[in-house]
Amino acid sequence: MGVSLIQSNASGFGSLLFEPSTGINLHNRGIGFSLTPGHPAEYGPGRRPPHTLCPALVTRPDGTLRTVIGTMGGDAQPQILLQLVTRLLAHGQTPGETIAAPRWVLGSGTGFDTWRSAPVVEVEEGAPWADGLRERGHAAETVEWGSGFGHAHLIDLLPSGVLAGAADPRALIGAALGH
Numbered sequence: 249m250g251v252s253l254i255q256s257n258a259s260g261f262g263s264l265l266f267e268p269s270t271g272i273n274l275h276n277r278g279i280g281f282s283l284t285p286g287h288p289a290e291y292g293p294g295r296r297p298p299h300t301l302c303p304a305l306v307t308r309p310d311g312t313l314r315t316v317i318g319t320m321g322g323d324a325q326p327q328i329l330l331q332l333v334t335r336l337l338a339h340g341q342t343p344g345e346t347i348a349a350p351r352w353v354l355g356s357g358t359g360f361d362t363w364r365s366a367p368v369v370e371v372e373e374g375a376p377w378a379d380g381l382r383e384r385g386h387a388a389e390t391v392e393w394g395s396g397f398g399h400a401h402l403i404d405l406l407p408s409g410v411l412a413g414a415a416d417p418r419a420l421i422g423a424a425l426g427h
Contacts, residue, residue, distance in 0.1 A: 249313075250305055250313045250316040250403070250405070251316065252303035252304055252305055252316040252317060252318045253303055253318070254301050254302070254303045254318045254319075254320060256275065256301055256320060257273060257275050257276065258275045258276045258277045258279060258280075259276055259279055259322075260276075261273060262274055262275045262276045263275060263276040264276075277297050278297050279297070280297030281295070281297045301325065302318055302319050302325040302326060302328075302329045303316075303317075303318040304316075304317050304318060304329060304333075305317075306333065306336075306337070313405055314404065314405060315336065315402055315403065315404045315405065316402065316403050317329065317332060317333070317336075317400070317401070317402040317403075318400065318401060318402075319332065319398045319399065319400035319401075320398055320399045320400075321353070321396075321397065321398025321399065321400075322398075323353075323354070324353035324354070324397065324398055325398060327351075327352070327353050327354060328351055328353065328397065328398040328400060329400075331349075331351055331352070332346050332347070332400055332402065335349060336402070336404065342412065342414075343402050343403070343404050343412050343413050343414035343424070344414045346402065346414065347400050347401070347402060347414040347415070347416050347417070348414070348416075348417055350371070350372040350373070350374045350375030350393070350397075351372045351375070351397040351398070352369055352370065352371045352372065352375065352377060353369075353370050353396075353397060353398075354367035354368075354369060354370075355367055355368045355369070355370035355389075355391070367387075368387040368388065368389055369381050369386050369387065369388040369389075370388075370389055370391045370396070370397075371388055371389070371390050371391065372390075372391060372392075372393050372397050373390050373391065373392055373393045374393060375390075378390045393418070394418055395418050395419065397418060398416070398418070399416045399418055399419035399422060400416045401413070401414065401415045401416060401422055401423070401424045402414060402424060403424050403425075403426045411426035413425070413426055
């Protein structure tokens with residue numbers, strides 16, 4: 249059995265509202281809505297705000313569990329998850345290599361409005377791609393390594409049955425735990 253779980257308040261400390269009997273902080277995922285008529289995320293009846301939570305499970309072709317993986321990072325979460333899964337499955341990197349490797353994201357400023365403007369490809373320092381992207385006509389900039397590139401964690405169940413995991417060094421706290 250595996251569980252991939254991400255707790256997120258969305259932006260900052262969420263809504264800054266707390267359920268009085270438990271003290272649980274309520275999220276502010278409604279920031280994903282737009283009040284602009286015709287916008288893909290336009291607020292309206294029956295609509296849900298777009299969100300970026302990406303807890304995931306990876307299975308083998310026979311359906312058995314391979315990996316639990318997840319990331320935080322605003323609009324960049326699907327982009328980060330794609331990079332992690334590619335490194336792990338296509339390039340055979342270890343969990344530690346996969347999680348610690350430099351990343352790229354489509355930057356927008358706040359982490360929750362990537363699709364509202366023409367993004368710049370932000371390339372984490374230490375990655376070799378910025379010059380090549382610029383040569384191909386992309387707006388690309390090198391950005392300091394750190395939490396702007398999400399916080400990811402993964403646990404990989406090796407064919408031997410051994411668990412191998414990694415928590416993101418970009419995060420102040422975090423753990424990849426298995427038993």
